[in-house]
Amino acid sequence: MWESNGIAGSVVNLGMKDREVLITSVVEAKPHHRELFPCATTWPFFTAIGTTILFIASIFTPWAVIWGSPLVALLATCWWWPSLAEARRHREVEVPSQ
Amino acid sequence: MTRASDSPLAPGARSPVIDAARLPTYAFGNQSLVWWGTVGLMAIEGMVFALAIAVYFYVWTRVDEFPPRVMAPDLVWGVVNTAIMLLSLLPNQWAKSAAERRDLRAVRIALVICIVLAFAFLGVRALEFTTLNVRWDTNAYGSIVWILLALHTTHLLTDTWDTVVLGLAVFDDGRVEGKRFVDVSENAFYWYFVVASWLPIWFVIYIAPRLLQK
16 A cells, blocks of 8 residues: 555545454555454443442452452443344455455 | 555556455454454563562562472362363364354354363362462462462453353354454464463462472
8 A cells, every 4th residue: 555655546445334444464554354343332431430440449348359350341241242233234244354 | 565466456447446345354363453452462461470470489589488388289180270271272273273264163162162171170270279278368478379370260260251252152143243253263362372371370389389499
């Protein structure tokens, strides 16, 4: 993608429904694949709240780490858990890795 | 410079135009973003392990008797767990190679075996805690031995949880997509780290007190 005077050409046909990011090689910036990103979700916010509660509570009792960890793990799992609609949309535009 | 021969240019384009629709939507290994994230995590966690091991040897330099007024940990459960962990590399490698072949059936079977082995060494790990022959609050040696084992146990717990959640996702056809295979591959990659990091920790907890006895 690099020219001596800047970026050459343009990228077309990235997805419009879900966020996609063009991934290139490090040195030559040769296009390699497009990463399909998850759709927007509020779970990162709730995970941040859970983590904050864990850290603040751990100032007062170390047991907060024990009881808070499953809460954070559960929230992080909800964050990661793939939705059926999103997985279906991703499959529609999927191009297998070579 | 990107040329028509080595990039997915739109046919007939006058200037380099990259048609992203023709690019793969996921990749394995060091071409994957998840791989780089996993390597970063390993670097951070590896440094934490190294610091904890350094503390152990610092304690050794500061005492006249080692292990200080306690017996060295019993070897049995540590050896059993090391054997189970090394054994777990086989289904783990199977899961990784099956994921990179996009063989869903093999991935499912391999993940189930990995989960069974993960629960096996979590059970044995609980027994390890009972045979350290020192409490966490007995002295500085006891504290660092418990910290070393607890740090590694945290990794066992999180990777077991990861594998269970990933296993649930791949058993649901509706949630399977190309990225799930990348997740399985990277989960296996992280598992190598969990096993590899255990070997020096095992040596420090179980062998060092015998070799460095004062």
